[in-house]
Amino acid sequence: MTSEPSAGPTPDDAPDPRRWKALWVCLVAGFMTLLDVSIVNVALPSIQSGVEATPSDLQWVVSGYALAFGLTLVPSGRIGDAVGRRTVFVVGVVLFGLSSLACGLAPSAELLVVARLVQGAAGGILNPQVSGLIQQLFRGAERGRAFGLLGATIGISTAVGPVVGGLLLAALGAQSGWRWIFFVNLPVAAAAVVLAMRWLPDPPARVRGRRIDVDPVGVLLLGAGVLGILLPVVESGRGGSTVPWWVGLVGVVLVGAFLAWERRYTNEGREPLVDLSLFTVRGYPSGATVGTIYFGGFTGIFFVLTIHVQQQLHYSPLLAGLTVTPFALGSAVTSALGGRLVSRYGRLLVTVGLVVVLIGVVAVAITVAAGDGPDLGWRLLAPLLVAGIGSGLVISPNITLSVDGVPVERAGTAGGLLQTGQRIGTAMGIALVGAVFYAGAAGTGELDAGGALKVCAALVTAALAASAVDLRNRRRVSGPA
Template identity: 60%
Template sequence: MQAGGAAEESAEYTPDPRRWKALAVCLVAGFMSLLDVSIVNVALPSIKVGLHGTQSDLQWVVSGYALTFGLVLVPSGRFGDARGRRNVFILGVAVFALASAGCGISPNAMLLIITRLIQGLAAGLLIPQVSGLIQQLFRGAERGRAFGLLGATIGISTAVGPLLGGVLIAIFGEREGWRYVFYVNVPIGALAILLAYRLIPARRPEQRRRQHLDPVGVILLGLGVVLLLLPLAEEQEWRGQAKWLLVVAAVGVFVAFIFWERRYGRSRDSLINLELFRRRSYALGLLIGLIYLAGFTATFFVFTLFLQQGKHYSALEAGVAVTPFAAGSAVSAALAGRVITKLGRPLVAAGLAMVALGVGGAVVAVHLVPGRGVGFATAAPLLLAGVGSGAVISPNLTLTLSEVPVREAGSAGGVLQTFQRIGSAIGIATVGSVFFATVASTHNDYSSAFQRAVLLSVAFDVVALCAALVDVFAGRAENARQRRADRAGRHA
């Protein structure tokens, strides 16, 4: 990172009058792509009926999207930084809409899996551009509010996906309803493309940077991500312990990637600026995002399974049950974005504590209300967890990227999203393993399985809270040293 880069960029900043409208376009497209992470979960029974898919087919419908999503986040973010974020964003939206149409018309499970893989690639193209455009278009308190809206979008898309999927399946029927889960993306994507051309500023030719693509870095990072995510995504399908050798191989590839980037970065722009990891706000923000998403994603994964398979809720009923979380997250994320520049990391720590209490409360509610009334019993604790989540996701985005120069915003945001995707995969693999193992060992006691699995999710939240507290106390110690140095300077 160049010294004074952030200050120079702030000095050159001129607010674009269309910035809030451009943000709205970005958020709509981001919502569309992130929605497909969770909406498919409630559609899996419908897909199984409609396409006569096997359990392995259904696993790949979910994991294939996450795999290709995580694969291209960093390279696409870096390409957008160098060549202009608008064009990469529009390309991602266009491919995503076309792939969604392909998913909807798929006559068999194999074609559905292929189009889901393409869908994931497209989502990986556009998502880093969203955080990069926020860095580019906003400064100061406005940037915090913009990231607050992005955080609300992330939280709502994840939580409301089951509800929207349930509504579409209820309207169009179990056999064909899953197709409309994908069709809904097509008109949204078409509208987003038209508005993006009008509202998102294009990079002027003189602003484009000629740079090497670092193909070796791209290959090493992509290989490492695949080797790490594949055994996590296929944890339930691949029996035996041999699959975890891929994780060992992934660690080796990541070590090789770091050595290569250090060498490459001496004379050229590397794929990832490793100097960013020396900044506490960025490094701890990545860690918090990884650990929190592990618990957050896994909670809804097992909760949906628990309601549909254990309590025989319909897809719509299961979606309604998680609505309190979505409502709480939407409101608090928008509010947190307005105050994050004043409150800093303590706000994230408070949010994580609320999530742990709320999710833990849901476990207690399931224990006390064993029947079909669990949806009502968990409403209040899920609302509390949602309010806490809104105070985690958007503030952590803002703080993690706060010291990143705008010229590196896309690649830095891609790294953050990659960490979050890895966290999600780790959470689903570990928490899901506890859930399925308990179901098998207790002869389909889904309530016990839910309680044991979600307690592990709470543990992830607590570990993330500890990381946030480390940042809080380190920040206070740094401020105290700075004040002492200032006093010593005045007395000198």
């Protein structure tokens, strides 16, 4: 197995003095890619008129990005582990910048969809390198702080996407503003490449004549399986799907075949795409489960609210984005705090955070059910702030606990698997929430925001149950977590 360079800290040497600078480069690039998950939502009407896109085209502008993102996470994490995370990170950033340029210049809906697919793949290439580099460069309490900042980045990017999109559309107009949603990535990508070459650790030394085993059959099986699972659910996220339900079952079967292949590949003495021993690492399976379910629940809140206030209350895109900003603010504050506290409280911190999120989401659902009105945004401020405060105690501490025992040489793969679970959870959660949200639209024309938010609360409850089970198991083994 190829070893990582000595630039990262080990028990016997000093921490890399560039580690915090390297972290900020990674976080800015990661923020850019995660922002593009949600920023386009408020611009869809402008895109529709700008390139004469059909509803199907618009669906692929959104879901195509998520699909390509999810498909490339694990293979790119594995390649980063083998050839060096800086190399793969830079490739991902360059590809993301070029595809962003192509999105902004796209003269037709078809070319925009293709560019978004490439952009999503680029995001999936660079993101596993971020968590892998944190594992490589940080130890102990510092690692918790670093993952805390990563959690803040994830939470904020998810929530502020509609705000940033709304600001650009308000400032530049609907006709050209949507193109600048993509153009703003260009200076960020250029700066990230320059700084990455300066501050990220050098790639590992290559052994002459040694081939890198990338497990091509494993890549194909996992990619086809994830595609089969995601395709039907992302297509149904806005009410209806053109993909048969049985495609998802085929995806599940292919994932099972992937697991069997990886076990055989490992037994032959080869280097698999995914080392299945990761799932024996304490905290990794339970953390992945909590993260997958939770992302299905909390991302649905933004999906429901940003559409509801625009279509039912006629909020502008900017005002719709500002409505969900309290969640981002609460998450930003407590994510950094959670990163500092996780080493002391462990799984208990995540469990308490999920309780707080649940209280906030239930309050949001009650507030929406109490009646619409122009002041709904103000009435949602406190409940969303509470939910955001809880979320900051969930995301980053859960990542820290999940990967704490993972060997550094497998950190990229482990991070890619966690994020793949998050993408699958997000897609399935929005599909489920969307099905309830649009259920009554065909008959009455009314969107069921209250019912959809109850689904979000149910998913958060399921994540809470999974976290509570892990907390109980940890205490049985070694006392308080």
